[in-house]
Amino acid sequence: xxxxLKIWRQDGPQDEGRMQTYALESVSEDMSFLEMLDxxxxxLTARGEEPVAFDSDCREGICGMCGLVINGExxxxxxxxxxxxxxxxxxxxxxxTIEPWRADAFPVIRDxxxxxxxxxxxxxxxxxxxxxxxxxxxxxxxxxxxENADRAFMAAECxxxxxxxxxxxxxxxxxxxxxxxxxxxxxxxxxPERYARVLQMVDQHDAEGFGGCTNLGECSNACPxxxxxxxxxxxxxxxxxxxxHR
Amino acid sequence: MAITGLIFVGFILAHMYxxxxxxxxxxxxDEYAHHLRELGAPMLPESGFLWxxxxxxxxxxxxxxxxAFTLWARAGRARHQxxxxxxxxxxxxxxxxxxxxxxxxxxxxxxxxxxxxTNTIQINGDFAAPSDRLVSSFEVxxxxxxxxLAVLALGLxxxxxxxxxxxTLGLNTSLTAQRRIHQVAIAVAVVxxxxxxxxxxxxxxxxxx
Ligand code: HEM
Ligand code: FES
Numbered sequence: 001x002x003x004x005l006k007i008w009r010q011d012g013p014q015d016e017g018r019m020q021t022y023a024l025e026s027v028s029e030d031m032s033f034l035e036m037l038d039x040x041x042x043x044l045t046a047r048g049e050e051p052v053a054f055d056s057d058c059r060e061g062i063c064g065m066c067g068l069v070i071n072g073e074x075x076x077x078x079x080x081x082x083x084x085x086x087x088x089x090x091x092x093x094x095x096x097t098i099e100p101w102r103a104d105a106f107p108v109i110r111d112x113x114x115x116x117x118x119x120x121x122x123x124x125x126x127x128x129x130x131x132x133x134x135x136x137x138x139x140x141x142x143x144x145x146x147e148n149a150d151r152a153f154m155a156a157e158c159x160x161x162x163x164x165x166x167x168x169x170x171x172x173x174x175x176x177x178x179x180x181x182x183x184x185x186x187x188x189x190x191x192p193e194r195y196a197r198v199l200q201m202v203d204q205h206d207a208e209g210f211g212g213c214t215n216l217g218e219c220s221n222a223c224p225x226x227x228x229x230x231x232x233x234x235x236x237x238x239x240x241x242x243x244x245h246r
Numbered sequence: 247m248a249i250t251g252l253i254f255v256g257f258i259l260a261h262m263y264x265x266x267x268x269x270x271x272x273x274x275x276d277e278y279a280h281h282l283r284e285l286g287a288p289m290l291p292e293s294g295f296l297w298x299x300x301x302x303x304x305x306x307x308x309x310x311x312x313x314a315f316t317l318w319a320r321a322g323r324a325r326h327q328x329x330x331x332x333x334x335x336x337x338x339x340x341x342x343x344x345x346x347x348x349x350x351x352x353x354x355x356x357x358x359x360x361x362x363x364t365n366t367i368q369i370n371g372d373f374a375a376p377s378d379r380l381v382s383s384f385e386v387x388x389x390x391x392x393x394x395l396a397v398l399a400l401g402l403x404x405x406x407x408x409x410x411x412x413x414t415l416g417l418n419t420s421l422t423a424q425r426r427i428h429q430v431a432i433a434v435a436v437v438x439x440x441x442x443x444x445x446x447x448x449x450x451x452x453x454x455x
């Protein structure tokens with residue numbers, strides 16, 4: 001199949017950037033989206049042009065490195081990561097617009113690569129538990145009710161890819177922050193820091209320059225792991241409780 | 247934002263119920279309007295209850311609008327570089343509908359108070375009785391149209407706002423809860439739009455007693 005690609009090119013953080021158009025012939029529909037970009041980059045390199053910079057690592061949907069906004073949708077038209085998206089989701093002759101995550105808290109480093117270290121700082125602000133180091137305790141030493149364990153696992157599926165921020169009309173990172181708060185808050189090990197955690201993580205979230213959540217739900221729709229909106233409601237619940245505890 | 251919004255929802259539903267009194271005849275409607283001023287008597291002075299309501303609503307409106315404009319400005323600062331292409335969905339629609347619809351509601355509230363409360367804007371003659379003002383105004387088609395547009399904006403605001411308020415208050419705890427919250431939000435929005443628009447259309451079509 002043939003596709004026309006409109007790709008955001010930006011030489012560095014200070015560069016203004018622009019959209020550039022490339023035509024790509026003979027794309028196989030079995031290629032992943034990133035393999036299609038690899039083919040483009042081989043052609044560009046052969047022509048002596050600068051290849052398009054984009055992030056990826058595992059290419060199996062678990063590391064969260066590969067986010068792109070494809071035709072206005074974070075990770076493209078399927079509910080999966082960009083690396084797990086295949087060209088069969090597109091039609092012959094399609095025009096495909098590819099942009100980086102857009103948020104001031106995620107500055108563009110080059111082309112389609114953004115700096116997501118704001119997420120690391122939110123996690124550092126509260127996404128941890130205090131435990132004694134030493135021999136690992138027996139797996140069943142601390143019983144966890146199945147309901148709580150299931151919800152913690154569901155929230156822990158977050159791979160910190162940033163699609164929630166990219167898709168949010170407010171550029172808010174509340175789905176990410178809510179998933180961390182819910183993940184640790186559902187488990188006994190997360191209780192000692194529960195209320196300090198939510199306050200510190202939300203403060204850090206705001207300090208990073210993410211927007212405020214207005215419950216629009218585009219984050220959850222874009223999430224490749226299908227994290228539900230209720231982790232944000234859980235965060236609000238913990239936040240209200242934290243204000244009462246203070 | 248959630249608390250002030252829910253204060254409005256309570257007010258809106260009571261207001262809608264009051265408007266439907268017109269179907270009990272003009273005398274019943276005037277009796278209701280008069281009764282509003284006597285509520286709480288003799289514990290409260292004449293119109294005391296009414297002023298308590300008004301002050302509560304004004305304070306709520308100021309806080310609500312302040313929070314809304316703060317969120318709006320924050321969203322602008324959080325994404326200076328816009329996308330070239332954006333897929334339109336629920337979120338993109340309601341991000342705009344809440345903000346521009348909210349501003350439209352604010353303008354409407356001013357117009358509405360000048361129209362029915364202070365009698366500054368007279369649409370179809372000058373009348374002393376509240377019911378006469380109501381009936382004469384809605385005999386004019388463009389008055390019905392203005393109220394229809396405002397009430398539709400209100401319906402959209404409530405459809406998303408009630409869901410948002412439940413989220414903010416921490417009530418969305420499961421996928422089942424989320425489905426219920428959406429159902430309640432849609433139901434309240436539909437009841438509000440229908441409940442507010444039945445009297446004006448009934449008057450326009452000459453169906454009121
Ligand atoms: C000054 C005019 C108004 C403006 C600018 C405005 C704007 C907004 C905005 C931007 C939101 C936040 C969206 C969100 O959190 O999802 C909101 C929420 C809400 N609004 Fe308004 N609004 C106005 C008047 C009203 C009125 C008259 C009502 C009641 C009939 C109302 C009821 C609500 C409710 C229930 C919410 C949900 C609160 C929440 O999300 O926590 N608003 N409004
Ligand atoms: S490259 Fe790891 S999730 Fe896509």
